[in-house]
Amino acid sequence: MRDAGVHPGAWWLWALGLGTAATRTTNPLLLGLLLAVSAYVVTTCRPDAPWSRSYSAFLKLALAVLVVRLVFAVVLGSPVPGAHVIATLPEVPLPHWAQGIRLGGRVTAEGLLFAFYDGLKLAALLVCVGAANALASPTRLLKSLPGALYEMGVAVVVALTFAPNLVADVQRLRAARRLRGRPDRGVRGLLQVGLPVLEGALERSVALAAAMDARGYGRTADVPAGIRRTTAALTLGGLLGVCAGTYGLLTAEGEVYGLPVLLAGLAAALTGLWLGGRRTPRTRYRPDRWNGRACLVAASGAGVAALLTLAASADPAALHPGVVPLTAPVLPLWPAAAVLVGLLPAFVAPREPDAPEEPS
């Protein structure tokens, strides 16, 4: 089943493609379609693993973002002029220096709708990241990192698991508060378990570090000093080159040398990384292979992004329905068809067989 799986990088490209597409439009119908597509693919293709449950967490987060955006629009007002007043909140008079900020006041339908479109765009982007998380664990993606960056990547992943562990600890300790006869809900309860939770998390991190070290994490191969110095010089020089090149591209005078310096810097940095990889003796166990399926999955995501970008420049009005005056959004046919391309993985990616039910 492992060989048949799709390369995690392909999933991330697909999800990022969908996310890019989401930033190209504010049409709620298109965004809704995009969300439906990602949800369908996630439910058909996700493996039965703890990380695949993160999709629902991302959905909740996206909903929260949407709500916060709407609340801000209500409380702080909206720059969009509007004629349809829904309600008028008492306006808080602010001092002179806070000019341009408004608290309370008129709430218009146009303002709310604009905030809703805007929030929905952000929410769709978040859900796409969630889809990537659910379909391919970040740890699996890590396996495809170049050798020199691997150890840094492990540190990042360990740091990422810190949060879920913390949440589990908080739940356990709040339950334990009940055993002490203290209320297990409320903010005070949360504060009182704070210190023990942090202590526990720290202890676990140290234990994990010890376990990793004892299993050979961070072993280095002997590399001649010359190569070591060359690596350092190439990496540092390359990064400097990248900085200088970017600066050159952005300023008016640097147009001549900008691009060549950037490219040279990039090449030097990459060579440095490749040389640095020789210091770590790591090998990979059953690396994920980039096969035809992965190409299709990645291409479908990229396709959606490209088509919607095209559509956004060809017919901006359809992808950005106006709010002043209020109009009902219509579903533009061609962009909608383009979004459906994102469904491709649901048909090409193999489904994970259900894990046999085994008592654990």
Place this chain on the structure above:
Amino acid sequence: MIRFEKVSVTYEGAAGPAVRGVDLEIPEGELVLLVGPSGVGKSTVLGAVGGLVPHFTGGTLSGRVTVAGRDTRTHKPRELADVVGTVGQDPLSHFVTDTVEDELAYGMESLGLPPEVMRRRVEETLDLLGLAGLRGRPLAGLSGGQQQRVAIGSVLTPHPRVLVLDEPTSALDPAAAEEVLAVIQRLVHDLGTTVLMAEHRLERVVQYADRVALLPGPGAAVVVGTPAEVMAVSPVYPPVVGLGRLAGWSPLPLTVRDARRRAGRLRECLDGRDGNRSGRGTPAAAPSSASLPTALSSPSPPLPASAAPRRAGRRPLFRRGSGPAAPPLPAAAAQVAEVRGLAVRRGRVQALRRVDLTVGPGETVALMGRNGAGKSTLLGSLVGLVQPSSGSVRIGGAVPHRTPPRELVRRVGLVPQEPRDLLYADTVAAECAAADRDAEAARGTCRALVGELLPGVVDGTHPRDLSEGQRLALALAVVLTARPPLILLDEPTRGLDYAAKSRLIAHLRALAADGHAIVLATHDVELAAELAHRVVLLAEGEVIADGPTAEVVVSSPSFAPQVTKVLAPQRWLTVAQVKEALR
């Protein structure tokens, strides 16, 4: 293979060295068991082999530790990773990746083995440890025994020449422990791996050891010898050795088989002094007898002292436990806990189904069953942490998950598997003061209890600095402050040595004699034998047996304590009972 030369380790801020002057040499292919009471530095010795002491723990190490000729002073743990595999007490904190297969490969990846070799070894290890069916499973969803096997497998794949195991079976049920030990034995015999292992549950492991290294006390010199030699002088020993010492057998038996061969005369001596007459052949005729009523009526006077206090003044006890479907007794109104048709779902898993259980005052019930059978869930629902999906739970008439915590502490108290969860304060004194406030008890109640359970503990001690057994006692004192009629303990003997265990047993007996009902979930058959009036066996969330300890335990090969196995068909449970009867 492993050589300790005058090794002393002193941790920072400690008054004295944790271990002093350890001289030990372990040749290749030997299984050496490290034994000793809690706090003598067993973990320190184990950690020193892999270089984790002092590279990770801090402190100073004097002397020399060499493994396969490499000095741990000059080699960091990562540079020893190809010769030493270390598995700590908690397998979950050992895992770096998130699925079984990746975890097995992790160590080899770090060492840079070629992909073909890795692939082959992963498959071999999956077979060796019986993990093939779990290869793609996420680690967090495995049972304790499975996790322990994966942890051992993950250090086996780089083919280390030395395996260091710290309490590999403590958290496991008897069957899972057998599984893990069988694997370890196979490694020693088939692959010639050198194993150094520490374990409190000697009854499980001592017969597998080639030699035993005993740390008799803090700072004392190591005693090394064959298991039988060392067990003769060791302050910690399994019940079968206790029986052997009592009967004066030499050399001491280490297995039930050895002991049974020699026990003929002992059995004759004991014949007629216990309840074996009622037990032999006619279990149905005496459904309610633990061995004692007969002992009472027999002319040979003393009834086992160990059993005497808990039996005193609790006649209704003998009538209960004739099965889950027992009709309500006259005393039913006074039940401390009553569970009827309880079912609990946790996610996709049906954790409990149709569970019936009643516990009367002064009664001690042991919940047993394999890891994941639903023991902790049942305790959780008795204390209101888990909501039943159907059925009812009543604690003295109250429904636990609807009762406010403040009131509930006066009805039921749970000491969780990790007693540390219950402790928040910086010092023992602050913890006690908080417990008094929580329970609305008179000031000093909890401190007085701590004084009883833990003589000699200073007020200013941080709960974190207490030993495992002391922490358990402190948590128990905190729970007892509210004087709940029902006390629940989840896996109380994990990490306790025999001395701490016998202190705990004495406390719990006194509590039961005081009229407290006690329910304990445990894998420790010896604990259940010493303490419980009734044993309830759970499997897959169902009660499969419920009856007096002697009956349930005697009839089960995996749950019978060693003394029972040695003296069967007579019905003795503990060495203490035998000792009293022989007097």
